[in-house]
Amino acid sequence: xxxxxxxxxxxxxxxxxxxxxxxxxxxxxxxxxxxxxxxxxxxxxxxxxxxxxxxxxxxxxxxxxxxxxxxxxxxxxxxxxxxxxxxxxxxxxxxxxxxxxxxxxxxxxxxxxxxxxxxxxxxxxxxxxxxxxxxxxxxxxxxxxxxxxxxxxxxxxxxxxxxxxxxxxxxxxxxxxxxxxxxxxxxxxxxxxxxxxxxxxxxxxxxxxxxxxxxxxxxxxxxxxxxxxxxxxxxxxxxx
Numbered sequence: 001x002x003x004x005x006x007x008x009x010x011x012x013x014x015x016x017x018x019x020x021x022x023x024x025x026x027x028x029x030x031x032x033x034x035x036x037x038x039x040x041x042x043x044x045x046x047x048x049x050x051x052x053x054x055x056x057x058x059x060x061x062x063x064x065x066x067x068x069x070x071x072x073x074x075x076x077x078x079x080x081x082x083x084x085x086x087x088x089x090x091x092x093x094x095x096x097x098x099x100x101x102x103x104x105x106x107x108x109x110x111x112x113x114x115x116x117x118x119x120x121x122x123x124x125x126x127x128x129x130x131x132x133x134x135x136x137x138x139x140x141x142x143x144x145x146x147x148x149x150x151x152x153x154x155x156x157x158x159x160x161x162x163x164x165x166x167x168x169x170x171x172x173x174x175x176x177x178x179x180x181x182x183x184x185x186x187x188x189x190x191x192x193x194x195x196x197x198x199x200x201x202x203x204x205x206x207x208x209x210x211x212x213x214x215x216x217x218x219x220x221x222x223x224x225x226x227x228x229x230x231x232x233x234x235x236x237x238x239x240x
Contacts, residue, residue, distance in 0.1 A: 006190075161205065
């Protein structure tokens, strides 16, 4: 279904939520709003394959409609893996179950839960694509420490975020080019402005340097950027 949520008059005055209306159009919204969305999912799956250890979990934090699982199934082929997708939105989890209706094995599941309170099992791969940015800033560091504590040695955390730059001028320039991409993908300037207003104080981006420092403070080393498109950045953080 095509995303036309912010064509509605006054849509930008309502606080953005991952409700049933958003879940219904989320795949289209992500494809047209997040630069190289499917490529980042494919890269995440490739890296997951590199670091996955049999008997451990792959956690997908903020799994939304489960698109990462599709990429993982393609990448792993006949190699078994354990996967848990977690999202706090019941509508997103419902959509994920619809997408994989009759296809989920006993090793793959979707759970509606708060990722900051979830009781994690040992994992070798944790993915948080475009998720931390929706948490309250003070909740991010404790979550990263919690992830580090359950991650196996030589495991990895993959994080993708919408970021700011240390230079405000460069941040503005990158935002302009990002909006140009959204225009090319069929959104109007009114839709772009309305969604920006709806996301105010909902999506709170950190600077690239702040995200790197936060990952390192949680214990991860090394931390590397494996993808960057203007203000969208993906990090690979390892546990030695």
